[in-house]
Amino acid sequence: MTLEIITSDSLGPLRHGFFTRRGGASSGVFSGLNCGSGSSDQSEIVAINRSRVAEAMQVPNAHLVGLHQVHSAKVEIVDGPGTTPRPQADAMVTDTPGVALGVLTADCQPVLFADPDAGIIGAAHAGWRGALDGILEATIDAMVELGAEREEITAVIGPSISQRAYEVGPEFLETFLVEDPQYARFFVNGADDKFHFDLPGFGLHRLRSAGVTAEWTRHCTYSDPDRFYSYRRATHAHEADYGRLISVIRL
Structure with missing residues (x-):
């Protein structure tokens, strides 16, 4: 099966893509294009998947750079091939x-950034x-520090968990309200004392x-298992692990 790559006209001439799970070599719960080396999938199979992505992006495998993602606000400036271990x-x-x-x-927001005229790009896990x-x-x-013009930057959020699938508890809501009471607008009432959080809406607001x-x-991601991996869907299905989608941009 060939790779399926979602692109955005807003990122213009730059080669980029939000890859779905289609077209990969993994099997079982990882069936498809699992690019997560931190998963329990076979490392050699993940390497095959990542090499297919690198080929689609027309770069050598070593030039497909990744991170050890830790849910932080830390940004790395990249000026060459990836290193081992990957920076946190x-x-x-x-x-x-x-x-x-x-x-x-695998539910979080993949965000690709570009200022094509300045020749500066970014990618974030949010x-x-x-x-x-x-x-x-x-x-x-960080892009502005490299020379990008803020008003010329375009950011595109890729496949993410939608509000209807993202049920949270009252303590989750409170975490946001402590930061800014106006963030209540990203929540709607759910069953019992639950709420539903609009993660992409919140991302768009911040951007x-x-x-x-x-x-x-x-x-x-949650609602389309044929195309996307989902941490939350895997948890609800009591699966032992889950695949990771990859989203990529290059100059």
Whole structure:
């Protein structure tokens, strides 16, 4: 099966893509294009999947750069091939041609950034914790430091868990309200004392408030098991592990 790659016209001429799970070599609960080396999938199979992604992005395997993602607000500036061990961070920026920035997700937001005229790109993994702590703004700031113009940056949120599938408890809501009571607008009432959180909506708010153009591809990871991995769906199904999607951009 060939790879399925979701792209956005807003990222213009830059080679990029939010890869679905289709077209990979993994099997079982990982069936498809599992690119998560931190999963319990066979490492050699994950390497095959990542090599297919690198080929699609037209870069050598070593130039598909990744991170040890830790739900932080830390950004790495990348100027060459990836290193081992991978740095602990949740976003990367670069102005180096031929380097592909890849982030892994399975419900969290993958966000790809670009200022094509300045020749500067970024990629971020933004779950609720990272988004609340400022990973999106930190990525934008790092791009500006490299020479990007804030008003020329476009950010695209890829497949993420949608509000209807993201049920949370009252303590989760309280964490956001402590930061800003206005964040209540990203929650709707659910069953009993539960709420539903709009993660992509919150991401769009933070991005636009930071002064960049932003959009969401409007794909829900939880609701489409044929195309996307989902941590929450795997948890509800009592599966032992789950695959990781990859989203990539390069100059």
